[in-house]
Amino acid sequence: MAEVRLTDIRKRFGALEIIKGVDLSIEAGEFVVFVGPSGCGKSTLLRMIAGLEDISSGELTIGGAVMNDVDPSKRGIAMVFQSYALYPHMTVRENMGFALKFAGMAREEIDSRVNDAARILELEPLLDRKPKALSGGQRQRVAIGRAIVRNPLVFLFDEPLSNLDAELRVHMRVEIAKLHKELKSTVIYVTHDQVEAMTLADKIVVLRSGVVEQVGAPLELYDDPANTFVAGFIGSPRMNFLKGRVATVADGHVTVALTSQPEVALTLPIASTSVTTGDAVTLGIRPEHFLAQEKGDAELAVEVDVAEHLGNTSYVYAHVSDSERIIIEHADVRKIASRETLTIGIAASRSFLFDDDGNRIR
Amino acid sequence: MNASRLFTAALQYVFLATAAFLSIFPFIWMVISSTNTSIDIISGRTGIGEAFATNVGNFFAQVDVPLVFWNSTKLAVLATLLTIVVSSLAGYGFEMFRSKARDRIYALVLLTLMVPFAALMIPLFMMMAKSGLINTHIAIMLPTIASAFIIFYFRQSTKAFQTELRDAAKVDGLKEWQIFLYIYVPVMRSTYAAAFVIVFMTNWNNYLWPLIVLQSNETKTITLVVSSLASAYYPDYGVVMIGTILATLPTLFVFFVMQRQFVQGMLGSVK
Numbered sequence: 182m183a184e185v186r187l188t189d190i191r192k193r194f195g196a197l198e199i200i201k202g203v204d205l206s207i208e209a210g211e212f213v214v215f216v217g218p219s220g221c222g223k224s225t226l227l228r229m230i231a232g233l234e235d236i237s238s239g240e241l242t243i244g245g246a247v248m249n250d251v252d253p254s255k256r257g258i259a260m261v262f263q264s265y266a267l268y269p270h271m272t273v274r275e276n277m278g279f280a281l282k283f284a285g286m287a288r289e290e291i292d293s294r295v296n297d298a299a300r301i302l303e304l305e306p307l308l309d310r311k312p313k314a315l316s317g318g319q320r321q322r323v324a325i326g327r328a329i330v331r332n333p334l335v336f337l338f339d340e341p342l343s344n345l346d347a348e349l350r351v352h353m354r355v356e357i358a359k360l361h362k363e364l365k366s367t368v369i370y371v372t373h374d375q376v377e378a379m380t381l382a383d384k385i386v387v388l389r390s391g392v393v394e395q396v397g398a399p400l401e402l403y404d405d406p407a408n409t410f411v412a413g414f415i416g417s418p419r420m421n422f423l424k425g426r427v428a429t430v431a432d433g434h435v436t437v438a439l440t441s442q443p444e445v446a447l448t449l450p451i452a453s454t455s456v457t458t459g460d461a462v463t464l465g466i467r468p469e470h471f472l473a474q475e476k477g478d479a480e481l482a483v484e485v486d487v488a489e490h491l492g493n494t495s496y497v498y499a500h501v502s503d504s505e506r507i508i509i510e511h512a513d514v515r516k517i518a519s520r521e522t523l524t525i526g527i528a529a530s531r532s533f534l535f536d537d538d539g540n541r542i543r
Numbered sequence: 544m545n546a547s548r549l550f551t552a553a554l555q556y557v558f559l560a561t562a563a564f565l566s567i568f569p570f571i572w573m574v575i576s577s578t579n580t581s582i583d584i585i586s587g588r589t590g591i592g593e594a595f596a597t598n599v600g601n602f603f604a605q606v607d608v609p610l611v612f613w614n615s616t617k618l619a620v621l622a623t624l625l626t627i628v629v630s631s632l633a634g635y636g637f638e639m640f641r642s643k644a645r646d647r648i649y650a651l652v653l654l655t656l657m658v659p660f661a662a663l664m665i666p667l668f669m670m671m672a673k674s675g676l677i678n679t680h681i682a683i684m685l686p687t688i689a690s691a692f693i694i695f696y697f698r699q700s701t702k703a704f705q706t707e708l709r710d711a712a713k714v715d716g717l718k719e720w721q722i723f724l725y726i727y728v729p730v731m732r733s734t735y736a737a738a739f740v741i742v743f744m745t746n747w748n749n750y751l752w753p754l755i756v757l758q759s760n761e762t763k764t765i766t767l768v769v770s771s772l773a774s775a776y777y778p779d780y781g782v783v784m785i786g787t788i789l790a791t792l793p794t795l796f797v798f799f800v801m802q803r804q805f806v807q808g809m810l811g812s813v814k
Contacts, residue, residue: 233710254716266711270729280715 182209183244183257183334183366185230190239192225192391199225199274201391202239207384208388212361212368216414217380223371224339226388228327230259230369231337244334254280259328260337263344265320267312267327273299274308277327291330298326301363302356318349325360325533338370342377353379375415378405389413390536409539418496420465427460433505437462437534439481440503447479449529453542462542465533468496468510477526488517501521577784584780597725600782603757605782607760608789609657615764616793618753621648622684626742627735634697635723641707647698647700655691659752682756687746693738700734700808701727722749736801744794765778765790 185207200222207213215223218386228234230241232253236523241248248256267276277298278291299305303320312320321341323542328336342350358381361368371379379399387394387402387410395407399415406412412420424440435456436448447464454473456462474480483499486506497517509525517523534542576584579592602608637649640770668677676682706728712722728735750766757763757772763771769786772778 228710230716231710233713252716253714255646260711260714262707264705266705266707268708268711268726268730270732283721317717380772503679 182365184209185335185369186228186240186242186366187226188240188242189239190196190226190229190241192229193223193236193237194531195267196503199391200229200237203391203393205386205393205396206274207367207369209367210365212370212381213386214378214382214384215369215388215540216375216413217374217394219373220390221388222391223373223388225391227337227369228337229370230256230335231258234257237484241414241455244357254284257334258337259331259335261321261324261328261341262338263340265312265324265344267320269312271307273315273323273326276323277330278311280327280331282495286503291390294330294332294413295326298329301329301360302326309452317345318353322356323354325357328358329364330333333366335367336369340372342372342374346473350377357381375417381416385415385416396452406465406533406543407541409463409465411539412533412535416467418468418508418510419525421504422535423464423466423507425462425464427458427462430456430458434536439464439501441505442481445479445481445527447527447529448530448534449534451542452533456536456542461537463537463539464527466507466531468508468528469511470528470531471511472526472528474524474526476528478529479527480524481527482522483509484520485517485523486519497523573784573787573791577781577783577788578608578685579779580730581778583780583785594781598779598785601779602782602785602789605772606786610761611763611765611768613788614762615747615766615790617751618680618683618764619743619793621680622687622746623739623742625684625688626690626693626746630690630693631697631728631735631738632660632723633689633694634699635727636699637694637698637779638704639706652691652694654801656695664752664755667752671756677756679756679764680762683749683753686752687749690742693742696738696741697734701733733804733807735808736804737806740798740801740805743797747794 185205187203187205190200190203190205191198205526212388215226217223221416225234229236230243232248232251234439236249243256268279271279277295281294282293296305297306299308302325302328304319304322307315307323308320311466312323315323321344324341334400341357342353345353354377357454358369361381370377370381385398385399385402386396389410395402395411399403402411402415406415406420409420409422413422425437426440428436428438428446430436433450433452434448435448435451439445439447471477481501485497485499488496489496489498493512495511495517497511500506500511509523536542550672552738566576575589575591577598579588580593580594580597583592583594633652637645663686671677671682671685674682676685690806708726709722709732712726717725748766749764751766753767754770757767765786773780773785
């Protein structure tokens with residue numbers, strides 16, 4: 182395992198800048214997940230670390246050595262691709278041993294490493310099959326095995342579970358987490374699925390349009406998002422945002438009146454001194470943080486559009502006004518119907534305040 | 544099945560049966576004619592005759608069969624292999640490498656498909672003459688090696704080649720030429736098989752250019768020899784039919800042996 186450092190990394194295609202100066206420090210043995218919506222640059226950034234895309238400017242080091250212009254095979258990385266990228270004309274054994282054979286490793290050593298990886302991943306009965314005779318999950322395990330045998334300093338995963346069905350995805354997610362614990366290697370993992378990010382990562386890097394929005398532990402990002410983008414991206418269903426205006430600021434507290442229902446005012450503690458009366462702000466409340474009537478610091482009347490009862494919980498899709506729609510998660514309530522007017526409580530301690538630009542006011 | 548669908552199906556069968564008959568008839572006629580004498584053929588006899596052995600004997604007496612077959616085989620196989628190597632490299636390159644000039648160069652390559660061979664014949668002949676290659680097999684092969692159609696075919700087929708395989712191979716330490724040789728070629732073997740059938744048939748049947756370039760009997764191919772038999776003052780059509788059958792057999796053999804890969808390759812290129 183090795184640490185990975187990115188210093189002002191940029192990627193340009195002509196005049197178009199895709200990665201806009203990423204600074205990142207990944208410690209040895211850490212499981213880091215790059216997460217963000219499609220087109221945010223997470224895969225490009227991973228490919229730059231792998232050496233499959235040139236770095237336009239900035240510095241990349243792996244294990245302390247500058248890797249900007251080093252061949253992918255000499256960076257000490259191994260990569261697992263979204264489509265598995267198994268060589269279709271080779272058996273599982275040949276696929277797993279191909280890189281080692283190419284590096285000139287002795288036959289016995291290759292066999293030993295392939296057999297070890299096959300044992301860890303329970304691939305032993307499949308070693309003489311070709312990829313077309315494997316299921317999606319088995320192919321993914323072979324792809325991981327191919328990475329393991331190289332004994333890399335850093336594992337790179339590019340949306341490895343995207344092609345699997347929901348059940349298999351959960352299973353493989355657990356397998357990858359177990360594997361990381363066993364191998365104790367540095368892992369950089371790209372996904373657009375925030376559940377994968379939350380469950381696997383030691384550290385999540387949230388990207389948007391080639392810029393790192395926030396870096397932190399999963400619960401740190403959930404509990405303390407830096408802006409509306411991160412707040413909306415981390416957590417499922419996503420955070421609700423309600424427009425408001427600062428009514429009063431006094432004694433380290435700010436009172437926010439909602440635009441859609443000005444009679445609803447919530448007072449929150451803040452440390453910032455830059456907030457003034459009349460400022461436009463956004464109140465963020467997670468679906469699971471709404472409370473029952475008379476239990477919050479403020480109460481909000483909403484009209485229910487649709488209610489989904491999943492058994493263990495219910496999601497209520499409602500609107501506060503014509504333009505503001507929210508999702509409420511209720512674990513206990515099973516009898517909410519469409520068109521019903523619902524009064525819900527908001528707790529100041531579970532609410533987030535953002536300025537007009539979407540940045541968090543703390 | 545209702546009446547309308549039955550009628551459509553019947554129409555399809557009639558059309559396909561007619562097309563099949565029109566395709567197969569020349570072969571049947573060729574085989575039947577090879578058993579008849581030249582006079583019987585001219586007089587329009589359609590039954591199986593008894594002159595097959597005589598025709599074969601006459602053909603072998605008039606033609607140095609091993610030499611012309613060696614010439615044809617050597618030319619067709621070498622030209623086919625060279626065409627496939629050059630064109631698949633070009634198709635791979637056009638698809639895999641990004642460049643501002645790529646599409647312009649590719650358009651130029653495709654434009655050459657619009658130029659009829661007849662327009663190139665004289666300049667090509669002059670080039671070969673100046674290079675001292677007239678009456679050599681190299682002169683036959685050189686103009687066929689870079690085939691715009693086969694480049695196009697390989698580029699289209701390469702679109703189905705997963706780029707992640709190339710990435711995985713790079714991570715595994717392969718250079719570009721090794722990726723081409725160890726990954727691309729085996730993965731695209733159906734495409735290669737289909738290209739081999741197409742190019743081999745084209746080269747085996749190549750007539751006009753060898754007719755101009757090859758001037759001595761020692762260098763002539765089977766198609767030229769059969770043609771010269773047919774254009775004699777008193778052509779023996781029975782002998783011509785034997786020559787035609789022999790000239791057809793290698794292409795039929797190649798097609799039937801590689802039929803499955805040919806169909807797979809053709810399907811792959813249009814998917």
